[in-house]
Amino acid sequence: MTVAEIFPLALRREGDGLRIEWNDGVVTFVRWQTLRENCPCASCVEERQRPPNPLRVLSPQEVAAGAPQPQGMTPVGRYAYQIVWNDGHATGIYTLERLRHLGQIVSSSTPQAATPPEPE
Numbered sequence: 588m589t590v591a592e593i594f595p596l597a598l599r600r601e602g603d604g605l606r607i608e609w610n611d612g613v614v615t616f617v618r619w620q621t622l623r624e625n626c627p628c629a630s631c632v633e634e635r636q637r638p639p640n641p642l643r644v645l646s647p648q649e650v651a652a653g654a655p656q657p658q659g660m661t662p663v664g665r666y667a668y669q670i671v672w673n674d675g676h677a678t679g680i681y682t683l684e685r686l687r688h689l690g691q692i693v694s695s696s697t698p699q700a701a702t703p704p705e706p707e
């Protein structure tokens with residue numbers, strides 16, 4: 588099964604993160620904090636590539652918003668989700684591949700219909 592054939596069967600908010608059941612039988616969990624810190628949009632990528640500023644701790648928006656929480660999660664085509672964050676940031680498009688990669692595998696089982704049924 589290639590990455591392109593892996594897609595979520597169910598996405599569910601659980602505790603402080605997102606639980607995803609994938610069609611290959613794997614269940615992953617990723618914290619919102621991790622997703623927010625790995626925002627793939629151009630300005631966040633640029634921000635992460637800059638040398639760290641030792642004086643910067645949190646922006647005023649981050650302080651006001653508190654811990655990262657999604658306010659919305661919208662499918663983008665069949666390959667990605669756009670997440671709207673409680674700090675107002677909404678330009679990050681998270682591909683399924685990224686969601687899968689960032690998640691920690693909490694369980695995995697043999698996918699159903701992985702092998703064609705034997706002829707009777």
Ligand SMILES: [Zn+2]
Nearest residue numbers: 626628631679
């Ligand atoms: Zn971003």
